[in-house]
Amino acid sequence: MHSYLQDADLENWHDFEVESRKEILNLLRGIGEKNQLIRMLVRGEADVCVTSILEVDADNNAVILDCSVNPEQNARILAAPAISYETTLDKIRILFRSERAESCVYEGSPAFKIALPASLIRLQRREFYRMNTPVGNPVRVLIPFPAEFGGGANSFPLADISCGGIAILDNKLLLGEAIGREYADCRIELPEIGQITTGLQVRNCTDLTLLNNKTNRRLGCQFTDIPRSALNAVQRYITKLERERNARIAGLA
Template structure:
């Protein structure tokens, strides 16, 4: 039910399982209020799509999700297979699943309905914290491409960053998706911090269909051969993003 977790995560997943109905409702409402993007993945499928929570119904213990505009995606989700969901809330990774879903409507808006999950996983250890990087002025990673892929350098925007690695958005589908493949000497230009050099190893790959129906590939990459100085720079940048996020939240309160 939790294919987003890798083997290392699975060893400790039970330590982060939330079974309290009240706590589950609070987390799901928080995700809905902040309109957090949620990645959906049917069991045994590699093609992921994105949704948001439209409504959490405490009377019926159900959740209404935004329905994909592509009928083929909806058909995959309605195939009867379990579906896993992953998102973040306040830098904490949230994972849950459902055995089935139904078609529904909410104020004339097409939706998907699932039962309130009996449990979910809330990964809040520091190494799991991921900070989403700015969308309007994205952080870029510059990767030296191998000769068989034309050589030269290519830059890609980041989706998020943590102390363990980065998520790259490869909408040109040029990096490949081979788990374990390594790229050496990558440069990440951290705003107001400076550039760092690190190796990257692909740890997971997900095909994404964005809400505008454009295809994208999200590559979760682990830092390898990163120096202590570069790691300190990453930590400083994450702290900078956290301060900016907290300032925005304080300004809205």
């Protein structure tokens, strides 16, 4: 699947293959509903056509695409043995492939029909890729308080984690809401991976009102001075969460 990726900085991207039919249908329908443009790569970057999804036909395992205004380009697309597709949805690049496209008519106009892809790749810059952490048995971060806050250390549950940082829940409002405040030597116990130590800087703050009218504060924190070994541990933990999530989706499909 990766042979048509041209990015020199591919290690800066986080990707995983989606093989759940249900999730593929949902992603393609989302692309169609948002009228996201799709680049069709007939022979790599040498021949690119911009199209969009007109319909996702689950019953016939087909995707209907708009065709080009250029008849010669349409002929090249119909003659191509394989076509690569690239688009975006909510800052995530979506990549997939099809074998030969067929011509068809959709709502009275010419269109292309391809088979529903058996898999696709979601590709997202690592620092933006966030995984929700478990709610029932939350991952916790131990934050040492400076002397002006009374010293000691307090433990907070995580809401999500990425390679760039974490979101924590401060339901006792102990941390204040100062954007830019830094905390050193914070310890996070990653289940089945181990403990990491990193600095944290508060980057954003959101107050949430729960159903019982209690307030919970969500703080988005960026890792600072994080060792490479700790970052590798975070990536392994994200991969672990992702596998568990994909297994749940496959079980529901």
